[in-house]
Amino acid sequence: MNTDSVRPAVTELRLSAFKSHRGVTLPLGPLTLLSGGSGSGKSSALQAYAILARLGSGESLARVLGEVAGGPSACVPAGARPDEQGRRGFRIGCTVDGPVGPVCLDLAVQAEPELRIVGERLTGGGETLLTTALTDPTRPAVQAAWHTAGTTPVTRAPLPDDRLGTSLLPLRVAGKTAGQRLVLAAAEQVVVALRSAFVCDPRPEVMRSVGAGGAGEQPGGVGGAAGRGGGAGARRNGRARSGAGGGASGKAGSAPGGAGGAGAAGAWGVRGRKGSAGSGVAGGWGDGAPEQHDEGRLRSACDNLPTVLARTGRECARRHAVLVAAVREACVGPVEGLRTVPHPPAGAAASVAGAVAGGGDASGSPGVWATPGAPGVERVRAVLDRGELGELPVEQLGDGELRFLALALVLLTGPDVLAMDPVGEVPSAHQQMTVLADGMDRCMDPRQARELVSLAVRMTERGHVRLLGTVRDPEVAAGLPGVQVLHLGV
Numbered sequence: 001m002n003t004d005s006v007r008p009a010v011t012e013l014r015l016s017a018f019k020s021h022r023g024v025t026l027p028l029g030p031l032t033l034l035s036g037g038s039g040s041g042k043s044s045a046l047q048a049y050a051i052l053a054r055l056g057s058g059e060s061l062a063r064v065l066g067e068v069a070g071g072p073s074a075c076v077p078a079g080a081r082p083d084e085q086g087r088r089g090f091r092i093g094c095t096v097d098g099p100v101g102p103v104c105l106d107l108a109v110q111a112e113p114e115l116r117i118v119g120e121r122l123t124g125g126g127e128t129l130l131t132t133a134l135t136d137p138t139r140p141a142v143q144a145a146w147h148t149a150g151t152t153p154v155t156r157a158p159l160p161d162d163r164l165g166t167s168l169l170p171l172r173v174a175g176k177t178a179g180q181r182l183v184l185a186a187a188e189q190v191v192v193a194l195r196s197a198f199v200c201d202p203r204p205e206v207m208r209s210v211g212a213g214g215a216g217e218q219p220g221g222v223g224g225a226a227g228r229g230g231g232a233g234a235r236r237n238g239r240a241r242s243g244a245g246g247g248a249s250g251k252a253g254s255a256p257g258g259a260g261g262a263g264a265a266g267a268w269g270v271r272g273r274k275g276s277a278g279s280g281v282a283g284g285w286g287d288g289a290p291e292q293h294d295e296g297r298l299r300s301a302c303d304n305l306p307t308v309l310a311r312t313g314r315e316c317a318r319r320h321a322v323l324v325a326a327v328r329e330a331c332v333g334p335v336e337g338l339r340t341v342p343h344p345p346a347g348a349a350a351s352v353a354g355a356v357a358g359g360g361d362a363s364g365s366p367g368v369w370a371t372p373g374a375p376g377v378e379r380v381r382a383v384l385d386r387g388e389l390g391e392l393p394v395e396q397l398g399d400g401e402l403r404f405l406a407l408a409l410v411l412l413t414g415p416d417v418l419a420m421d422p423v424g425e426v427p428s429a430h431q432q433m434t435v436l437a438d439g440m441d442r443c444m445d446p447r448q449a450r451e452l453v454s455l456a457v458r459m460t461e462r463g464h465v466r467l468l469g470t471v472r473d474p475e476v477a478a479g480l481p482g483v484q485v486l487h488l489g490v
Contacts, residue, residue, distance in 0.1 A: 007432035008098035008193035016091035017077045019044040029484040030460040031467050035474040040489030042470035046438050048092045055164040056194025072111035088112045098189040116161040124186040132165050149179025198420045199436045202302040202406035204399040297419045302406035306382040310340040319412050326455050330404045330448045337385035399443035411459045440469035449476040
């Protein structure tokens with residue numbers, strides 16, 4: 001696939017029948033904001049995108065929809081009546097632009113009585129490249145047909161009904177004919193664009209309480225489920241490792257851990273590496289020992305913010321300076337720097353050990369703690385340098401300031417700094433990340449929200465970052481170049 005010409009990107013989201021949406025098409029630019037009143041479907045639109053993204057990454061349908069509040073049935077449009085067999089479902093899709101040109105993916109999902117993908121259609125280059133259909137309801141498979149354009153115009157084979165067929169095509173299509181090569185290029189374009197999404201929902205209450213997790217921070221422990229989809233294990237090597245939420249049992253010889261305390265999102269998973277928590281993003285699962293580099297990747301809920309700041313401050317002084325300048329504009333009072341310091345203070349190791357063993361916090365104040373590697377490595381906390389006023393731990397910032405800091409960090413980084421599955425076959429310089437930010441201006445005053453949107457404008461202009469967010473007040477983007485505001489529920 002030639003990724004040098006055009007970076008694959010989702011340019012249209014179709015909500016044919018999803019929750020409160022019927023026949024809705026949303027054009028997506030590099031920076032798109034959705035506005036509208038409560039119940040207008042802003043969050044639902046982002047949720048549909050996230051579902052497509054996770055299916056494009058190869059996750060199972062049950063895993064993806066199992067983390068939706070209310071389960072798969074909650075995605076069915078209100079008032080949708082079952083057919084004669086009692087079946088109800090929803091339909092979503094997208095268009096991805098890239099080297100192949102526009103490629104359309106449309107999906108029909110049956111939510112009741114059994115969860116399955118009953119229809120999928122991939123079109124591009126003036127051809128129908130893939131179609132699937134449920135031909136035998138008693139089998140967990142759909143009949144797939146993909147474009148061949150050889151001696152046989154179409155190749156037919158069964159595919160599992162719980163996976164996105166498009167994501168499986170690179171494993172099934174030989175690429176011997178021009179038609180097959182078109183199918184492969186189109187499928188890869190869609191998968192690359194969908195995999196490049198990062199759902200970001202900074203949760204101040206989790207960011208402040210992460211230090212109180214206790215047992216959840218030990219190898220073999222399970223973090224408390226903080227936020228939607230908290231503590232769920234991600235797929236590694238094509239296998240789902242854990243169900244949603246805390247309380248999973250130990251695997252592969254590791255000791256089953258106790259559940260982490262409330263708010264201890266993303267605590268150590270049962271196989272020794274930290275999982276992820278937050279809206280729509282599953283936690284990472286390792287193959288045994290903790291891996292230090294993963295501890296420097298920002299999770300969706302941003303509960304490990306200090307560790308990431310420690311890493312990014314070392315690796316890119318220029319972008320860190322831009323982050324400090326943005327935080328200076330958003331925060332009240334002087335800001336001369338942003339750094340991490342050891343926490344707790346020297347000499348408190350014994351009390352920390354006792355607190356960890358007992359599931360508590362030695363300092364009496366949870367704080368924003370992080371562990372940059374294996375247990376026993378020095379913990380750090382993030383602080384603002386206030387000049388003559390001294391240092392201010394970031395957990396003492398207001399909710400809006402904390403969310404601003406986390407979202408600004410996301411916009412200034414890339415897949416290698418975020419807890420997402422980077423597209424390994426595409427050079428990082430050619431990847432384009434899409435940030436999904438629900439409630440982008442939540443907890444912020446108009447000044448902070450506008451500064452954040454202004455930062456997003458500067459970053460999306462460079463072509464490496466795209467943003468799809470929701471806002472309460474569209475006026476925060478008024479007059480800013482390159483911002484597309486779509487008003488829902490009008």
